[in-house]
Amino acid sequence: MAILNWTWWRHPGPLRRSLRWGWLLLLLGVLCGAARAQVPLPVPGELERQVKAAYLYKFAGFVEWPEGSFARPDSPLVIGVAGADGLAEQLEQSVAGHSVNGRAVQVKKVRRGDALAGLHVLYLGALDKTALQEMLAASRGLALLTVSDSDEVYAMGSMINFVMAEDKVRFDVALKPVAQAHIRISARMLLAAYRVQTGGA
Numbered sequence: 001m002a003i004l005n006w007t008w009w010r011h012p013g014p015l016r017r018s019l020r021w022g023w024l025l026l027l028l029g030v031l032c033g034a035a036r037a038q039v040p041l042p043v044p045g046e047l048e049r050q051v052k053a054a055y056l057y058k059f060a061g062f063v064e065w066p067e068g069s070f071a072r073p074d075s076p077l078v079i080g081v082a083g084a085d086g087l088a089e090q091l092e093q094s095v096a097g098h099s100v101n102g103r104a105v106q107v108k109k110v111r112r113g114d115a116l117a118g119l120h121v122l123y124l125g126a127l128d129k130t131a132l133q134e135m136l137a138a139s140r141g142l143a144l145l146t147v148s149d150s151d152e153v154y155a156m157g158s159m160i161n162f163v164m165a166e167d168k169v170r171f172d173v174a175l176k177p178v179a180q181a182h183i184r185i186s187a188r189m190l191l192a193a194y195r196v197q198t199g200g201a
Contacts, residue, residue: 046090051169052123052162053091056147059160060100060121062189066182069120069143070103077103077120082110082135084125110135116142124148124158132156143183147171163194170194 060077070077077100081088088109095105108119112131116122116138124132124146136157139146146158154161154172159181161172172195178185190196 049087049090053094062186064184065143076106078106079121080108080110080119081123083127121145
C-alpha cells in the first residue's frame with residue numbers, strides 16, 4: 001500500500017478534505033475508546049453501594065438527635081451497619097476525613113446481639129428475619145435512625161427504606177417511628193424523599 005504523501009494530504013480538494021476529516025475522526029474515536037478502556041467503571045452492585053453510602057452520610061446531616069445523644073461535645077457520630085459488610089467498607093471510605101455538623105463520623109459493623117446504644121444511624125441489611133426483629137426491638141427507646149432496603153423490614157418499623165424508582169436509588173420515610181425515637185428529620189430531607197408516610201409503615 002502506498003504511503004500518503006504529505007503534500008497530497010494538505011491539498012485543499014473537497015474529496016481529500018473529507019478524507020482528511022474522516023481520518024481525524026477515526027483517530028479521535030480510537031483515542032477516546034482507549035481512554036475509556038483505561039477507566040474502570042463501577043459494576044451495578046458497587047454503584048448501588050456507593051449511592052447508599054452517600055445517602056447514609058447525607059441523612060446524618062439532616063437529622064437532629066435529642067439532648068444527651070452524644071456523651072461529649074466532640075463525640076463522633078456513629079453509623080452502624082448490620083448485614084452488609086461491603087456497604088460498611090464503602091461507607092468508611094466515603095466518610096474518611098469528613099464530618100457532620102462538626103462531628104467526626106465513625107462506621108461500626110454491627111453483629112447480632114451487639115448493643116445498639118451509642119449508635120446514631122443503623123442500616124439493616126441482609127439478615128434473617130429473627131435477627132432483624134431483634135435489632136428493631138432493641139432500637140426502640142433509643143434515639144436511633146434506622147434504615148433498611150426491604151419492604152418487609154420497613155413494615156416492621158424501620159424509619160427509612162431504600163427503594164428503586166425509575167432506575168434510581170430513592171428512599172421512603174415513615175414519620176411515626178421517627179417521632180417515637182424523639183429525633184427530627186429536616187423538611188429538606190422530607191422533600192427529597194420518594195414517599196413520606198405520616199402514619200408509619
